[in-house]
Amino acid sequence: MTETSSLAVELAEGFADDEVAVLVDGEQVWHRTGVTTNYSVGLADVVHLPPPPHEATVEVRVRGKADTQRVDATSAAGEIRLRARLDPAGSLALAEATEETRY
């Protein structure tokens, strides 16, 4: 069994003064209002969470929409990174990601 050092949820493009909640297995672990993407880096925020000790469902909620991803910290090494983005039409997508170079 490998060990995951951290779980990060990037709130990326499309956020504009939004109220955002991050849940793990249905329990809210992070909540903030006024979340707004800084397009100089394409990020609104990076939510760092302790890696769940078992396979879990991470959910992002914003504007009455939600999307989920299953993460398994028990089998992934290093950091698990998820990226949530709202497209210009307001559709929410949460997907696995790798940390990318941003400017």
Added chain:
Amino acid sequence: MTIMEPNAPVAGENLALDLEKTTESAAAGMAEPPTEATTQPAEQAADPSAAAAPPAFEELPTMPATAEDAVRQVNGHDTAIEPAAPVAPIPGPVPFPLPRRQASGRYRSRPLGYQLELRVDVDGKRPLRKLSGDYYAISGSTVTYFGSWTVDAVKVTTTSSTITVVGTARTTWSTTFTVAKVTIPRAMIFQPAPPATLRWFTSSGAAGATYVCGWESAAFRTVELEQDCETGVTPFASYDTGSLTSGGAARTLSTAGAYDEAGVQMLDTGGANVINTPAGHQWTNASLHHAMQAHFTRWQERPQYKIWLLHARAHEYGTGLRGIMFDQQGLQRQGCASFYQMISSGSAQDKREQLYVNVHELGHCFNLYHSFHKSYMNPPLPNRPGSLSWMNYPQNYNPGSGAPGGPAAFWAAFPFQFDNLELAHLRHGFRNSVIMGGNPFGTGAALEVTDEYLDRVSDTSGLRLRIAPAQPRSLLGTPTVLEISLIAERTQQVHERDQLHPKFGFVHLAISRPRGDVVAHQPPVRHCVDPELVLSGHDAKLPVSAYIGYDAGVGQIFEDPGTYRIRASYAAPDGTIIVSNTATVRVVAPRTRADEEVGELLLGEQAGMALTLLGSDSPYLAEGTDALETVVAAHAEHPSAVYAQLALGMNAARPFTDVDAAGNVNVRGRDLVRADALLGAAIDSSRGSEGLDDLTVYQAMDYLASSHAAEGDDTTARAMRDDAAQLAESKNEPDSVRRSLEE
């Protein structure tokens, strides 16, 4: 009497009589033969009743009109000039041709009611053939920004003695004086830079204000840069672009040098502070903003061409973050930071990265978005992932057409410059879209389309443009039809109703799609016509309907379920750009098997083109025509069948001429039996609130009537026109529509 705007005859300098002797007509720059322009009589320009009548030159105080002026004075450059100062003669004979001084650069007028900062861009490095300027209103000792203007395309006429630049301007305020004519005497390289004289005209040639502007700088803009440094960070100095493979000429570039190549002067104000931080310190956006307020000695909460750049080590967002334009509180875009944590080895790669990061972050301060984020701007623009620009991400570089992308391809081709659209923004963007502390980040962030779709600061044109989709909520595959209406509140000349269709080029559309891109709609068929103008007023409404589902560039536009946002702009005869409301079309997924089949048939590329052409016999569109035939035959009851009936019926109602490979011309005559059947079905299905939109129904009825008339059947034609007129009257259509059915 009050000067209302700076282009009008009573504004500017009282040079009418002098200029009358030497200035050619504005028309000389636009059309042949030249005609003498009407100049404003001096007594009118100097009317003492004019609140802002220009004072005599001797009475003018010397004062900094803008922050930029203050900078200039600090730096000891006095720009006061005599109006239309002649170029000093060259002493003695010249045995060989001497280089001429470039005309491009920044000029400034004297503060006479208004002060103009004029930018001429016709020669020198990467000339964009544009003019632009910012007006400042002078009132006593106060100076207020008034507005900006840009000429996107100019005609340049060069003689041995002068350069003349003419074009039509877009302005942030409403004016009829939209034709700008700039005249600059030509000078040898060692002679003093001559002034530029700007004269405004209406499109019909009536003269407006004149501004004589002294040469100020070869740079189009000047920005003060204050740089501070975190403990232990060695700030970037320069990079030899020949050190590694690249797409441009090898040269040594500093951050300021990169901007100098773009035509922007970066003045380093010196005084770099070292900001002490504890080991392992990570910056947050809040702490960066606080540091800016504490250490940026020239920071103020107001628009000014001043930037603070912090050379720092690390940000809380992680090691992947190389830089950030963090200032998004209050008046934005005044500060940015570069993070050296991962790029400080001193290698060529790291030096290149440092140069890229610093130029890139400062680009954000000028309100430039990433090449791949343009669709998130306000209003949105198409993304440009294939751009070889400071503002693209190397890893996101995608030139398209299957060509290699990614960082290796980017760096191999990158010429270390901004792309042309960004260059146009940096040099000629409207002042508030560019200046630090101006518009919020992302608003008005690119010149080429953005300004066209921005809401106007003031609109006294007396014109309104309204758009509405025929079906705000439609099934995937349903042809999207937009009603475009121009309303003239007061009497003036506008384009006749039919010419408001986008295919004539006077109305443009931008469509934001759910997939994240924006389509600047290019109709597949364009009609090049002379403008036909009509007098309209008293809130008269000129509506036209247009099928906008198929595009010359992207093909089918509405091919995904989701929400589409549409905005239109109309170029009025006097050059005024009228921007519409934003219309929304919600495309929903098929619900039944028939929905799926019809959607599939109508979303084919050839079907889109066949719908655009309203049918065709061309064998090159056979697949599309077959799709429409299948919809009519197999799905006659489906709501979208009326569109197939319309296209096939209109095609049957007109002859089709085919030229075969041997050059033989074959004409298929009208098939009015088929046309009656198809169009009759479509019309009858649409008399109520379902089916085709009303304007398309009238168009179909009118066309069918004309076809019958062309075949000598006046009785049927008359009956059809009467039917159309009654239907239009029952639906309370505006006069312009009802009149068109009587013609």
